[in-house]
Amino acid sequence: MRAAKRRAATADRALSRGSAASRSRRAAAPELLERVRRGDQGAVSRALTMVTDEYSGYEAVTRAFFPYHGGSRTIGLCGSPGSGKSSLVNALVARVRKDAETVAVLAVDPSSAYTGGAFLGDRIRVQEHALDEGVFFRSLATRGMVGGLNETIFAAIHVLQAYEAAKGKRGFDWIFIETVGTGQDEVEIVDVVDTVVCVTAPYQGDEFQAMKAGTMEIADVFAVNKADLEEVDKAVANIRDAMSLGPDAEEGAWVVPVHAVSARTKKGVEELLGSIVDHGRHLEETGKLLERRKRQLRKELSLLISRLITRSTLDRVTERHIDLLLDKKSDPLTLGRKLIRGGA
Amino acid sequence: MANKNAYRILIAKPGLDGHDRGAKVIVRSLRDAGFEVIYTGIRQTPEMIARTALQEDVDAVGLSLLSGAHMTLFPKVVDLLRKTGLDDVMVFGGGIIPEEDEAALRKSGVAAVFGPGTPTVRIAEFLKDALETGSWKSSPKKTAKKAAAKKKGRHARR
Numbered sequence: 104m105r106a107a108k109r110r111a112a113t114a115d116r117a118l119s120r121g122s123a124a125s126r127s128r129r130a131a132a133p134e135l136l137e138r139v140r141r142g143d144q145g146a147v148s149r150a151l152t153m154v155t156d157e158y159s160g161y162e163a164v165t166r167a168f169f170p171y172h173g174g175s176r177t178i179g180l181c182g183s184p185g186s187g188k189s190s191l192v193n194a195l196v197a198r199v200r201k202d203a204e205t206v207a208v209l210a211v212d213p214s215s216a217y218t219g220g221a222f223l224g225d226r227i228r229v230q231e232h233a234l235d236e237g238v239f240f241r242s243l244a245t246r247g248m249v250g251g252l253n254e255t256i257f258a259a260i261h262v263l264q265a266y267e268a269a270k271g272k273r274g275f276d277w278i279f280i281e282t283v284g285t286g287q288d289e290v291e292i293v294d295v296v297d298t299v300v301c302v303t304a305p306y307q308g309d310e311f312q313a314m315k316a317g318t319m320e321i322a323d324v325f326a327v328n329k330a331d332l333e334e335v336d337k338a339v340a341n342i343r344d345a346m347s348l349g350p351d352a353e354e355g356a357w358v359v360p361v362h363a364v365s366a367r368t369k370k371g372v373e374e375l376l377g378s379i380v381d382h383g384r385h386l387e388e389t390g391k392l393l394e395r396r397k398r399q400l401r402k403e404l405s406l407l408i409s410r411l412i413t414r415s416t417l418d419r420v421t422e423r424h425i426d427l428l429l430d431k432k433s434d435p436l437t438l439g440r441k442l443i444r445g446g447a
Numbered sequence: 448m449a450n451k452n453a454y455r456i457l458i459a460k461p462g463l464d465g466h467d468r469g470a471k472v473i474v475r476s477l478r479d480a481g482f483e484v485i486y487t488g489i490r491q492t493p494e495m496i497a498r499t500a501l502q503e504d505v506d507a508v509g510l511s512l513l514s515g516a517h518m519t520l521f522p523k524v525v526d527l528l529r530k531t532g533l534d535d536v537m538v539f540g541g542g543i544i545p546e547e548d549e550a551a552l553r554k555s556g557v558a559a560v561f562g563p564g565t566p567t568v569r570i571a572e573f574l575k576d577a578l579e580t581g582s583w584k585s586s587p588k589k590t591a592k593k594a595a596a597k598k599k600g601r602h603a604r605r
Contacts (some may be wrong), residue, residue, distance in 0.1 A: 140480065141542070144501065144502065145501055148501055148504040151504065152504040158452070214483075215479070218478070218480065218481045219453055219481045220478040220484070221478060221482075221483045222478045222484050222486070223483060223486075226499065227486065227487055230487050230491070230495060233487075233494075233498055234495060239502055240502055241502055241503060242485055242503060244483050246453075288564070299518070348533040358581035362510060366513060411521040
């Protein structure tokens with residue numbers, strides 16, 4: 104109990120790096136953009152900090168990078184904790200590097216709801232690529248956003264899309280986004296990337312689990328990881344069976360492939376990447392890519408609007424408002440409406 | 448509690464020893480103190496640590512080492528960070544570090560050394576103060592003095 108109190112006390116002293124010591128971390132937008140365009144990964148890193156931490160001046164940075172949207176193939180990986188998302192990212196990174204393609208990874212892990220702290224541990228699985236200049240890896244904490252992502256994810260993606268590895272080559276060839284280990288209902292990723300890969304593993308549920316709505320619905324490609332385990336065939340069959348229960352696919356529609364893969368032995372990784380590439384081609388040929396890109400922009404706008412409104416409103420909530428509720432002198436609905444309108 | 452811009456700390460284990468319970472305890476305690484902590488596992492080269500610090504844009508790097516190679520590896524990490532252009536990243540260390548080595552390590556740019564038995568809360572407090580004030584940058588001697596003053600209780604068990 105005492106330890107918990109002490110922890111809370113330490114955390115209360117708002118750990119925020121927007122203070123004097125961090126002033127050198129800020130950088131002007133035009134200079135940052137120019138350096139990112141030259142392929143300077145230090146500038147990529149600093150720009151990511153600017154847009155995710157929202158230091159003063161971040162608006163200019165966010166605006167400067169926005170026009171580069173659409174520059175890379177964006178792939179999202181979702182799945183429950185421990186299904187092997189990071190290890191699979193590592194295997195995919197190794198595979199695309201064989202073709203000398205460049206890749207950036209944004210990996211999201213949860214922030215503590217109690218202290219705001221986070222353990223960002225996805226990087227452990229990809230350290231074999233730590234010295235590879237063609238790979239850029241950044242860990243992000245959710246910082247209060249539900250849905251498996253970070254609120255500033257789009258701004259971060261645009262920074263990576265502006266990066267120029269070689270003259271005239273815009274953006275990393277690939278951007279992989281790894282969501283936090285998700286449960287059944289975290290589907291935000293579907294509005295953020297071009298292709299969603301759902302990662303699951305043997306022993307994660309029977310055919311009835313596979314029939315449920317939520318994350319099972321958003322997959323463009325299924326990867327049943329840990330194919331070195333015995334039950335993998337059953338897990339693959341469960342997902343295929345569940346999908347076959349729906350209406351027959353229309354002519355030319357994308358049929359979601361289900362792959363057994365092993366991030367450990369690399370078995371099936373080639374086929375998995377093949378399906379990801381196929382899905383990209385399918386989007387382009389059917390005109391669905393434009394549809395998805397529009398959906399992403401709609402999501403970016405709506406995230407921003409709710410963020411601006413929520414933040415400006417929440418900033419005005421004081422102890423006095425909580426006391427009003429405690430004393431039953433007001434109710435959350437009345438008070439909430441008043442606060443949004445700028446009153447109370 | 449959302450923490451819009453938490454300090455980011457990289458905990459790294461350079462060298463060849465595989466004992467990372469200490470590093471894990473530090474990761475956990477800093478997480479609980481409100482930091483965003485990145486840990487990259489055992490057996491990291493100074494080059495890997497510097498590149499990770501660059502990509503993650505961390506405020507500080509904590510090095511944990513039990514093999515006795517700290518006099519070689521700690522200064523090498525500091526050097527590489529500075530060569531990478533990361534002048535504003537503080538380096539601190541811990542593990543089995545003989546007291547007589549601490550002064551030399553501080554001279555080479557390691558802001559503080561925490562031995563076994565240091566209460567984890569003290570490390571969090573040190574990081575917060577040093578990063579907030581930037582004291583480790585402007586006057587390394589002062590930081591060293593402060594750390595020395597705090598060292599008194601360093602062998603007290605948690």
